Each structure stands twice: as C-alpha cells, then as structure tokens.
Amino acid sequence: MWSQGNAEPLTLLEQLIDQRRAFGQIDVFLALSFSNTMRQEYCDVFHYEGLGGLGANSRLSRQGVLEVHPMQLGQFCNDLHDGRFPVDVAFVQLAGPDRDGNYSAGFDHTYTRDLVSRARVVIAEVNTNAPVLPGASTIRPDELDAVVHTDRPVCPAPVAVSDxxxxxxxxxxxxxxxxxxxxxxxxxxxxxxxxxxxxxxxxxxxxxxxxxxxxxxxxxxxxxxxxxxxxxxxxxxxxxxxxxxxxxxxxxxxxxxxxxxxxxxxxxxxxxxxxxxxxxxxxxxxxxxxxxxxxxxxxxxxxxxxxxxxxxxxxxxxxxxxxxxxxxxxxxxxxxxxxxxxxxxxxxxxxxxxxxxxxxxxxxxxxxxxxxxxxxxxxxxxxxxxxxxxxxxxx
The missing domain is CATH 3.40.1080.20 (Acetyl-CoA hydrolase/transferase C-terminal domain)
Structure with a gap:
C-alpha cells in the first residue's frame, strides 16, 4: 500500500513495476490515484484490491481487475491504526527533513502516519516538491527502512471545467x-x-x-x-x-x-x-x-x-x-x-x-x-x- 493522490510516490511505483517479475505475486491495495501508473497489463504480477474506483482506479474497475472493499474511510483508517488491516510493505511520499532531521507526511495525512507505524517495511520517497505542513506528528528517520530522494513534479489532481x-x-x-x-x-x-x-x-x-x-x-x-x-x-x-x-x-x-x-x-x-x-x-x-x-x-x-x-x-x-x-x-x-x-x-x-x-x-x-x-x-x-x-x- 502507498500514500495517495498528489502523494503517490511515483519513483518507487515505477521501480516496483520494472522489477515486479522478481517478486512473484504482489497484493496491491489502492486508495485514491491521480496517475495512470497502475495498469491492467501488470496483472501478470499485481493483484489489485482497493477502496473503490477512486480517480484513475476507475479504469481498473471497468477492466474487471479491481476487487473493491466497500468500507467507510474512517473505519478503514481506524483498522489500519489498530493493526486490524495488516500491511506488509508501505511506500510513502514525505516532505522535509526539518531542522531536527524529521519528516512530514506532506500532501497526504490521511493514513500515512499509520502506514509508517504499522508496516513491516517502510520505503520513503522524499520529494523536495512536497510541502511541510503541520500534521498529526513527525516521522523520524529511524522509522524508515529505506529513503529515496527525488525532485520531480507531483501528480496533480485532474482539473474539471464548470458549465x-x-x-x-x-x-x-x-x-x-x-x-x-x-x-x-x-x-x-x-x-x-x-x-x-x-x-x-x-x-x-x-x-x-x-x-x-x-x-x-x-x-x-x-x-x-x-x-x-x-x-x-x-x-x-x-x-x-x-x-x-x-x-x-x-x-x-x-x-x-x-x-x-x-x-x-x-x-x-x-x-x-x-x-x-x-x-x-x-x-x-x-x-x-x-x-x-x-x-x-x-x-x-x-x-x-x-x-x-x-x-x-x-x-x-x-x-x-x-x-x-x-x-x-x-x-x-x-x-x-x-x-x-x-x-x-x-x-x-x-x-x-x-x-x-x-x-x-x-x-x-x-x-x-x-x-x-x-x-x-x-x-x-x-x-x-x-x-x-x-x-x-x-x-
């Protein structure tokens, strides 16, 4: 599982796609996506599950390759926080570090803190374009198993034109x-x-x-x-x-x-x-x-x-x-x-x-x-x- 929306860690996802055949089957849990990173052809390794057809994930649902969990987001986040929804590997996009060397969840505070706390392995993409804003708590370097530093534009939300x-x-x-x-x-x-x-x-x-x-x-x-x-x-x-x-x-x-x-x-x-x-x-x-x-x-x-x-x-x-x-x-x-x-x-x-x-x-x-x-x-x-x-x- 990974952080969502503008906080999709695109560099990590691209590397996962490139290296996917080295792992065997991977169960991927999707939330909100603004990118088209996950595709039907990657089902040779990826098994897609998620909260629904949020953003670009609607395409996977239409193609019949997304299994939906009809859950309220608040309850899902509580389950993640309490360990009732197990996550093995988490990818997170972070901002920072601050003057004390700690990181911020950046764009997505939905469940990022709980992913870091609960996942067995946490790999962070620290993007210089992610904002440092007040959040629930900071994320310490010793909570991360690996860090990749990037400087790339984040994936923007789609812009709809009003009528x-x-x-x-x-x-x-x-x-x-x-x-x-x-x-x-x-x-x-x-x-x-x-x-x-x-x-x-x-x-x-x-x-x-x-x-x-x-x-x-x-x-x-x-x-x-x-x-x-x-x-x-x-x-x-x-x-x-x-x-x-x-x-x-x-x-x-x-x-x-x-x-x-x-x-x-x-x-x-x-x-x-x-x-x-x-x-x-x-x-x-x-x-x-x-x-x-x-x-x-x-x-x-x-x-x-x-x-x-x-x-x-x-x-x-x-x-x-x-x-x-x-x-x-x-x-x-x-x-x-x-x-x-x-x-x-x-x-x-x-x-x-x-x-x-x-x-x-x-x-x-x-x-x-x-x-x-x-x-x-x-x-x-x-x-x-x-x-x-x-x-x-x-x-």
Whole structure:
C-alpha cells in the first residue's frame, strides 16, 4: 500500500513495476490515484484490491481487475491504526527533513502516519516538491527502512471545467449555507462552483477531507475565518491537499490531520452548523444515494461520505446536501426509480437536501410518497412523467 493522490510516490511505483517479475505475486491495495501508473497489463504480477474506483482506479474497475472493499474511510483508517488491516510493505511520499532531521507526511495525512507505524517495511520517497505542513506528528528517520530522494513534479489532481448547469446548482446550494457554517466539500467541477458561489459568505469554517485549490480561493476571499470552530480555531482542517504546489502555502492557515480524526463522529457533530456538500452518481425516489457505481464499474467509493453525512446531520444547525445534475452527459436521469446494480452508498434513512439545476428539496421527515414527489419536481422536465409512472407502477 502507498500514500495517495498528489502523494503517490511515483519513483518507487515505477521501480516496483520494472522489477515486479522478481517478486512473484504482489497484493496491491489502492486508495485514491491521480496517475495512470497502475495498469491492467501488470496483472501478470499485481493483484489489485482497493477502496473503490477512486480517480484513475476507475479504469481498473471497468477492466474487471479491481476487487473493491466497500468500507467507510474512517473505519478503514481506524483498522489500519489498530493493526486490524495488516500491511506488509508501505511506500510513502514525505516532505522535509526539518531542522531536527524529521519528516512530514506532506500532501497526504490521511493514513500515512499509520502506514509508517504499522508496516513491516517502510520505503520513503522524499520529494523536495512536497510541502511541510503541520500534521498529526513527525516521522523520524529511524522509522524508515529505506529513503529515496527525488525532485520531480507531483501528480496533480485532474482539473474539471464548470458549465452553466454547475453555476445554477451552486447558486441553489449557496442559499442553503448560513454564515458561520463549517464546510465539507468534495472535488470536481460542481464542488468548485459551489466554493466560488460562497465567496460572499462570512466567517465560514472548513473541516473537510480534501483541501482543493478552489478552497484556497475561498479562504483567500476572506469568507473563511474558522473563527467559530471549537477545534482548530483559525485553521482550515483536512487530511489531504488535492493539488500540486506552484505557489506558497504560507498565507493559508491549514492544519492536516489523519482521517481517523477528521472523520470521527464527535469531531464532525461538534462543529457549528456543519454542512456536508457532496455529489452523487444517482439518487432514487426514496432518497437512497449511489455515489460509487455505474453499470460499467466503480467510479467512486464509500470513502468519508457517510461519515460526513451523519456528522453533519448531528451537528447543531447542520445539514447534508447532495448536489447533482438532473441528467448525465449522455442524457440519462440522475434521479432514478432504481439504483444501478442496487448499490447504496448512503441509505434513505440519512436523506436530507438534494439539489439540481431545477431547485432544492429537503427529504428529511418526508414520507416515501412525498420524497418521490419532491425529487420528481427537481428532475429534468423531460424525465418527470416517466419517473412518476415508475413510482406509480412500483406502488
């Protein structure tokens, strides 16, 4: 297993690929990938397992070579920390060293500290382009079995281009976010639009999984002060930096923590007006959410989604918001009578706000028939009659 996202240790992975036939079969566990390093043709040695089709790993799922573990990220990180999920060899990308000779987890604090603590063998790629930021703890040189020093660009997160539909949805979402709210926002074109739409808000806080470049833009606008957060007051908190680093991060008060801390229920429920803003593949008429699967394979994972949804709903004044296009790029409705493959990422008992370009509806405390009516009202107009008929026939 290795660190993820921008912190993929690309030099180590390339060497592993080149030398793979010297080892025999290797079980590889994948999290989030921004690169195309792992490929189907390496299955001559690699056996791929992972949390889902996160980033470039969706291609492996479509090719039928990725076995998925449908686990919540918070629980997975707890299991890794406690030794219930054994890892034999860990590759980690680190930053540093500092003046004391210690290293930092750099871009990815999700589970890097626990990988170093638990793996039998730890090989580090220390990249001069990885940032030294405050994290859970430092990593001492004597915790590493081997170190490779590199100076190469990190693998950047993909950049998605927003459109007019994104902007309409973002405007609806912004109306549901009060001043002084604490935000969790995902990654992609629509979440980026939402962050831009919040620039006029005041005293927002950030307690999220991924800190993205649009999030830095919101911080820079003055809308984010983190002044009313009871923990990490004055700091935007997350677990991973989901961008490369062409600029200095000094102006941004950031604090990175392991996911087992940022996703802990009490940490989320204790935030004032915690608002979780996420996207989904599709939502059925009862409020069930599929955020990970399409008929061709996995394009996402459970990840921290359910942790954030439940933590936000338990927060004083908090809410969960799913923001989706009413239709896919191929013209298929994202509000459906039945989820693809029957995959439920978030159960209907956790349903709250759903937003499309046609409006916003609250499903909490609504009966099944009322939920269907509300969701159909924000579906694409050309899909509403078919959805109504499907609901009538089903009942």
């Amino acid at each position: 007019e539909v994104d902007r309409k949805i973002a405007a609806h979402v912004a109306e549901l976010v009060p001043d002084r709210a604490t935000l969790e926002v995902g990654i992609g074109a629509l979440p980026s639009c939402v962050l831009e739409a919040l620039a006029g808000h005041r005293d927002l806080g950030i307690h999220t999984g991924m800190i993205t470049r649009p999030m830095l833009g919101l911080i820079g606008s003055g809308a984010v002060t983190n002044a009313f957060k009871p923990v990490d007051t004055g700091y935007s908190a997350g677990s991973i930096l989901a961008f490369d680093q062409p600029q200095r991060l000094d102006p941004y008060p950031l604090r990175l923590r392991p996911s087992r801390e940022t996703l802990h229920f009490t940490a989320l429920a204790g935030q004032p007006s915690m608002v979780a803003i996420n996207t989904a593949v599709e939502i059925d008429l009862s409020g069930q959410v599929n955020a990970e699967y399409v008929p061709e394979g996995y394009v996402g994972a459970v990840g921290g989604l359910l942790d954030f949804v439940r933590g936000a709903r338990a927060s004083d004044g908090g809410r969960s918001i799913f923001a989706i296009h009413s239709r896919t790029s191929r013209g298929r409705s994202r509000i459906v009578s039945a989820l693809a493959g029957g995959v439920v990422t978030v159960p209907r008992s956790d349903a709250n706000w759903v937003v499309t370009e046609w409006g916003a509806v609250d499903l909490a405390h609504a009966s099944l028939s009322e939920r269907a009516r509300r969701l159909i009202s924000i579906a694409h107009p050309d899909d509403r009659e078919a959805l109504s008929k499907a609901w009538h026939d089903r009942n």
